[in-house]
Amino acid sequence: MSSLLTDRRTRGAVAAFTTSALAFGGAAAMLGAQPGQASSHREAPAILTDPQADNTDVYAFVSPDRPGKVNLISNWNP
Template sequence: MKHKRFLLRALTAAGTLALGLTMVATSVLITAPAADASSHREAPLISKDAYADNTDTYVFVSPENPDNVVLMGSWIPFEGPEGGPNYFEWDENVLYDIHVDNNGDAVPDFTYTLQASVDVQNPATFLYNTGPIGADGSNWNRQQRY
């Protein structure tokens, strides 16, 4: 009787182990390979003008107000946190356009155009900010407006 219980437990453990290994092997085999992320510098002409390079555009329904749609855009690729404190600014000579097509005909129904201007608070320094930037922006030396 002890031998049968031992054999049953051994077979159950071996079956569980085999099932677990099969599941792991299957998940490894059917998992999609990692996709390469966009370099955001893929277009030959825009690679010469990083300030005008629209790297990402986001459109989503506002979580606070489902009657509103939010449009967001990012420009200037590969800007890492170690690039501070003097991050790239929007170029005052570039028009940043977001074209919106409301009916799916691939023709813009309207366009948002943003243009930046920089207001330097303290021209005696090159720094982006002269201390921690708070809600009042008092230490924000190179203030941008759109």
């Protein structure tokens, strides 16, 4: 009987610790979250000499008309 009681206490302690750790981790993640920002490669040495090679955006998504195909869209600096 005592081993059953110890086993229940151990599981309860592990569950409490896990719940606390997840709550703390979630709170820390939300407090440290920053809004997303686009990357800029304009500072790269090769792009400074050839600005037309600098792509600004790339989008990829499954075609709504043809589910077996992927659409790619890319924007480039003029």
